[in-house]
Amino acid sequence: MNHDPSIKVLNRRQFLVRSAKAGAAIAAACAAGFWFHDAKGPDRSAEHHSDIHLPDFSIEGLGAKMSIVRGQDRVATLRLAIKSMGGIETFIKNGDRVLLKVNAAFASPAMLSATTHPAIIAEMTALCYGAGAASVVVTDNPINDPASCFNLTGIAEAARRAGAKVILPRAELFKSLTVPQAKLIRNRPVLYQPLVDITKVIGMAPVKDHHRSGASMAMKNWYGLLGGRRNIFHQDINTIIKELAMMVNPSLVILDGTMSMMTNGPTGGSLSDLKQTNTMIVATDQVAADAFGATLLDKTFNDLPFIGMAEAAGLGTADYRSLDPAELSL
Amino acid sequence: MIRENKHISSRQTFSSLAILTILIIIGTGVIIAQYRYNPALLPKDALLSTAAKTSRSSPPSAEKSFLPLPQGLAPLTVGEIFETQNLSDKINGKAELYLSAGFARLVSQRFKDERASDLWIEAFIYDMANGHNAFSVFSAQRRDDGIPLDITPHSYRTPNALFFVHGSYYVEIIASEASERVVQPMNLLAARFIRNTRTETAAINEMELFPQQDLVADSIGLISSDAFGYESLDKVYTAEYELDGTGLMAYFSRRLTVDDAKKLAGSYRNFLVNFGGQSIESQLPIKNAQLVEILDTYEIIFCYGAYMAGVREAVTIDQAKKLVIRLYDRIKEVSGEP
Numbered sequence: 001m002n003h004d005p006s007i008k009v010l011n012r013r014q015f016l017v018r019s020a021k022a023g024a025a026i027a028a029a030c031a032a033g034f035w036f037h038d039a040k041g042p043d044r045s046a047e048h049h050s051d052i053h054l055p056d057f058s059i060e061g062l063g064a065k066m067s068i069v070r071g072q073d074r075v076a077t078l079r080l081a082i083k084s085m086g087g088i089e090t091f092i093k094n095g096d097r098v099l100l101k102v103n104a105a106f107a108s109p110a111m112l113s114a115t116t117h118p119a120i121i122a123e124m125t126a127l128c129y130g131a132g133a134a135s136v137v138v139t140d141n142p143i144n145d146p147a148s149c150f151n152l153t154g155i156a157e158a159a160r161r162a163g164a165k166v167i168l169p170r171a172e173l174f175k176s177l178t179v180p181q182a183k184l185i186r187n188r189p190v191l192y193q194p195l196v197d198i199t200k201v202i203g204m205a206p207v208k209d210h211h212r213s214g215a216s217m218a219m220k221n222w223y224g225l226l227g228g229r230r231n232i233f234h235q236d237i238n239t240i241i242k243e244l245a246m247m248v249n250p251s252l253v254i255l256d257g258t259m260s261m262m263t264n265g266p267t268g269g270s271l272s273d274l275k276q277t278n279t280m281i282v283a284t285d286q287v288a289a290d291a292f293g294a295t296l297l298d299k300t301f302n303d304l305p306f307i308g309m310a311e312a313a314g315l316g317t318a319d320y321r322s323l324d325p326a327e328l329s330l
Numbered sequence: 331m332i333r334e335n336k337h338i339s340s341r342q343t344f345s346s347l348a349i350l351t352i353l354i355i356i357g358t359g360v361i362i363a364q365y366r367y368n369p370a371l372l373p374k375d376a377l378l379s380t381a382a383k384t385s386r387s388s389p390p391s392a393e394k395s396f397l398p399l400p401q402g403l404a405p406l407t408v409g410e411i412f413e414t415q416n417l418s419d420k421i422n423g424k425a426e427l428y429l430s431a432g433f434a435r436l437v438s439q440r441f442k443d444e445r446a447s448d449l450w451i452e453a454f455i456y457d458m459a460n461g462h463n464a465f466s467v468f469s470a471q472r473r474d475d476g477i478p479l480d481i482t483p484h485s486y487r488t489p490n491a492l493f494f495v496h497g498s499y500y501v502e503i504i505a506s507e508a509s510e511r512v513v514q515p516m517n518l519l520a521a522r523f524i525r526n527t528r529t530e531t532a533a534i535n536e537m538e539l540f541p542q543q544d545l546v547a548d549s550i551g552l553i554s555s556d557a558f559g560y561e562s563l564d565k566v567y568t569a570e571y572e573l574d575g576t577g578l579m580a581y582f583s584r585r586l587t588v589d590d591a592k593k594l595a596g597s598y599r600n601f602l603v604n605f606g607g608q609s610i611e612s613q614l615p616i617k618n619a620q621l622v623e624i625l626d627t628y629e630i631i632f633c634y635g636a637y638m639a640g641v642r643e644a645v646t647i648d649q650a651k652k653l654v655i656r657l658y659d660r661i662k663e664v665s666g667e668p
Contacts, residue, residue, distance in 0.1 A: 036361065105422055107440075107452070109506040111490070143419045148407060152440075152450070152506075212423040231418035234426065264471050267421050269504050270488040272473035 052177050052192060056249045057201040058284065059091060064316065066283040066323045068292060071330030074258040075123045077280035081254075082127060084326040085282060091252050092200060094132035099198045100124060100164065101248075103205045103221050104140040104155050106267055107148040113259040114268050115149070116204045118158030120256060124202065125162035136162075139194045140224040141169040167194045174227045182243040184236060189227035190247075200251040203286065207257040207277070207293045209265030213237040214304045216266045217293040218253040218286040219245040241306035245286055245315045255281040255289045257296040287316025288323055400518035402443060406450050409439035427470060428456060431554035432463035443515050451515060454502040455523070462552060464500040465534050468493065469551030478548060481520055483531070486548075492516050497529025536567050538664050539582060541656040546570040546577070557581075558642070560601045562594060573649050580657045582639035591638040595620070595631050598638070602629065612647065615655050621647065630654045635667030 010018075067081040082088050092098060102116040110117050125136045138159040142149035146168045150156035156166050167173070175192035179185040195201070205221035212234050213220060222244035223230065233240035257279040264273045277296045283289040287310045291301040301307040301318040311318045399405075410420070413435055418425035420436060428436075435457040443449040458464040468484055476486030476493070485494030489508035494501050503519055505512035537550050549570035557566040566583040585591040599620045603609055607624035614621060619632035628650040631640040639657060644650035661667075 108504070111507065112504075143422075145407075145410075148440075210423045211427050216423070231416075231425070234418065234423060237423070263473075264424070266423050269502055270473050270476075270491045270493075271508055272475050272488040 052175050053180070054177070054190075054192075054195060054248060057198070057251045058249045059200075059251055062090070062284060064283075064285040064288065064323050066281070066285060066288050066292075066320060066325035067328070068325050069280045069282075069328045069330065070278050071280070072258065072276070072278050073330065074117060074256060074280060075119050076330055077258070077278075078120050078123055078254065078256075078282070079127075080328055080330060081280050081282040081326075084328055088127040088131045091202075092128050092131035092133050096128070096131075096133045096199045097197055098128045098133045098136045098200045098202065099195060100136060100138045100159075101201060101203045101221060101224065101250075102138055102140050102155055103216075103224060104146070104149045104153055105142050105224060107142075107145060107152040108267070108269070109152065110154045111271065112268050113206050113261050113274055114208065114266060115153045116155065116206060117256055117258070118154035120254065121155055121164070121204060122158040122162040124204065124254065125159060125164040128200075129163055133200075136164040137167050137194055137198070138164045139167040139169070139191065141191045141227060142224065143230075169227070177247075179243055179247045182246055184233060184240050185226075185243045185247055188230075191225045191227060201248065203248070203250050203253040205253070205255055206259075206261065207255060207296050208261040208268070209263055209273075209297060211265065213241060213306060215290070215294060215297055215299065218255050218283075218289045219306065219310060221253075222248045238306040238309055242309040242313055242315070245310045246313060249315075250286060251284070253281075253283055253286045253289050255283070255293050257281060257293060260296045262297060283320075283323075283325075285316040285320075285323060287311050287318055288320035288325075291318040292320045292325075398522075399441070400515070400522050402445055403441045403451070403515055403519065404444055406440040406442040409437055412436040412438070428458070428467055430556070431466045431470075432459045433457075433467075434459045441515075441519065443511075446511060448506075449512065449515075450506045451512070451519065452504050453519060453523070454504070456500040456502075458498055458500055460498050461495065461530070462534065463554065464495045464498055466552040466554045467500050468495045470553070472548065472551070476548075481517075481524060484534075485520075487513075487516075492520050494520065496524050496527060497531060499527065499529065536582075536584075539567070539661050540569040540580060541653075541660040543656065544571045544573050544653075546572055557583075558598075559605075560598055562601075563598060571653055573652060576645050576649065578644040578649060578653060579642050580640070580653055581642070582637050582657070582661060585636050585638055588633070588636050591633045591636050594638045595633050595640075599631055610647075615651060616658050619654065621650070632658060634658060634661050635665065637661055637665065637667070 065085050067084045069077040069081040071077040100121060102121055104115050106114045108114045121138060128136045138155065150166060150168060159166050169191055173191055173193035174189040176187045177190040177192060178187050203218055203221050205218050208216040210216040210220065219241050257277045259274045260277040261268045261273050262275045279296055281289050281292055287307060290307050294301050294304050294307065307318050310316060317323065412420045414429060414433060417428060417433060417436060420438065433456065437455045438452060440450050440452045456467065458467060465484060473488050476488050479485040479487055482494045482496050490505045490512065492503040501523060503516045505516055540550060551568045553566045553568060555564045557563040563583065566581050568579055568581045571578055571580060585594060599622060602622045602624050607622040610621045610623055612621045614630065616632045619630050622629045628644045628647050629640060629642040630650045632654065639661060641650050641653045641657065
């Protein structure tokens with residue numbers, strides 16, 4: 001056999017040492033793999049993954065207030081309701097940055113009352129600026145074709161004419177958010193960015209029948225802040241509405257019951273679905289607002305489980321009379 | 331004997347180090363990415379609706395739904411298609427109504443009236459897979475003040491909209507205002523759709539099973555699921571009656587077998603009793619019929635062949651008996667069941 005001098009012959013000891021090193025390297029790789037392996041999978045709990053939350057937008061020291069004004073002219077009833085609660089200055093201070101969360105869910109004409117009426121958006125914007133607000137933004141996440149929804153409802157034009165900035169949802173405006181104690185809103189994409197640096201949040205919703213929840217009013221209106229595949233929440237509609245109310249503690253809610261959608265909600269589609277109920281509800285307690293709104297739909301809060309659930313969660317009172325609401329007529 | 335090659339060039343050494351460096355970088359990246367992974371964070375595209383994608387994907391356009399458009403109407407927006415998984419992006423909470431009734435697809439599009447720039451019309455064409463499903467969603471949403479039309483057997487209009495069933499399609503044509511000027515374009519759009527869409531006429535033969543006497547006009551409906559709050563009760567035809575100035579309802583559902591009908595009748599009776607109803611012993615005109623009082627009204631449940639049927643919401647037992655006999659006789663006469 002020829003012996004090539006460039007080939008070094010390993011002796012038994014060297015072979016064993018090298019084998020041991022290779023074995024140790026393999027064992028280390030396996031140990032590292034085992035160490036990194038997470039048998040439980042990612043932890044979905046809020047505390048570990050989302051440090052983003054919405055601040056409390058309620059007005060300190062104001063307590064629960066409510067006003068119910070009856071009349072056909074929604075702008076006039078809104079004005080009177082705000083006035084009866086101490087005027088807009090009670091809610092908006094000089095320099096406030098205000099967000100109006102409207103319902104622009106459908107690209108349907110304002111007359112069908114499936115969306116927040118543009119006239120009260122314009123009026124509320126004007127009132128806020130009149131009280132010294134530094135900025136007013138109007139937003140919602142209508143899911144389907146936001147531009148058409150804001151334009152065809154008349155909301156975009158009304159808001160812009162009054163000087164508000166309209167923010168249409170874009171992917172980069174969403175952040176993952178968890179509501180503490182919530183079962184459903186855990187690491188869910190929420191239309192968060194428009195709320196950054198906002199000091200006052202006002203919810204503005206129409207009173208509507210809803211095929212799944214029985215009604216869509218002030219609390220359900222926050223559904224429009226959710227992103228992603230939110231339709232899965234329809235399977236547990238009462239819980240999600242309660243959790244939406246947990247997510248947003250607003251400065252004020254405005255529930256427009258001038259024309260209530262009595263049937264075929266939440267889309268409606270015909271004037272036949274509407275009833276002139278001639279009522280404007282303004283409240284700092286969104287549970288109370290919804291409890292009264294239910295009466296406009298010929299329902300009680302007992303017919304709408306989410307109201308009782310929200311009350312039980314300490315988010316407000318279903319006994320709106322206990323707030324001694326101002327009740328006025330035009 | 332094991333031999334070691336002493337000839338390792340600097341090039342080989344450099345290549346080995348480069349490969350190892352790349353592997354270390356990849357490994358580090360994987361570790362960092364794993365720790366940042368959050369399953370609740372959807373890809374950016376998913377944060378917005380799937381409908382946004384829908385609107386960009388090959389639109390059905392006017393051509394597929396209304397070709398050719400009647401004179402004076404032009405597309406305002408591109409058409410959109412919605413299927414079972416994203417119907418709620420378009421109609422939100424009402425999607426369940428359609429999905430539970432066999433929804434297959436929605437095509438929607440907005441049109442503008444070229445003579446009136448501020449007027450627009452949106453058409454919703456729900457493909458419900460068959461005429462019965464289409465009739466179900468039509469009847470579930472029927473407006474009390476709707477004015478019947480003759481464009482199809484099941485059609486009506488309200489001040490701002492047309493609603494009708496054409497074959498397996500349920501169609502809504504909704505205008506942006508309620509005025510005389512919307513009537514013509516809506517009618518033209520409906521006529522054009524009907525003329526250009528070949529489909530079998532939705533004949534709801536089951537309507538014949540309801541007795542005509544005291545029947546409230548246009549009150550016949552079809553409940554696809556969860557009828558009267560009972561989840562096992564589906565495919566139920568209902569009709570409103572007015573007897574002696576008060577209203578009550580007759581209904582029936584054809585099951586697969588006679589036994590199925592009997593079981594359903596029994597379980598429905600139990601359902602009523604479990605929710606506070608009182609089963610009442612009474613001399614009833616139909617063999618094996620059951621009478622239940624619930625919430626100050628009376629219900630009679632019976633079976634005829636594979637039909638499970640009954641009356642409900644009667645304010646007196648006599649009223650319930652009166653209508654149930656008529657319903658029984660009519661089913662016996664028309665159904666052809668032994």
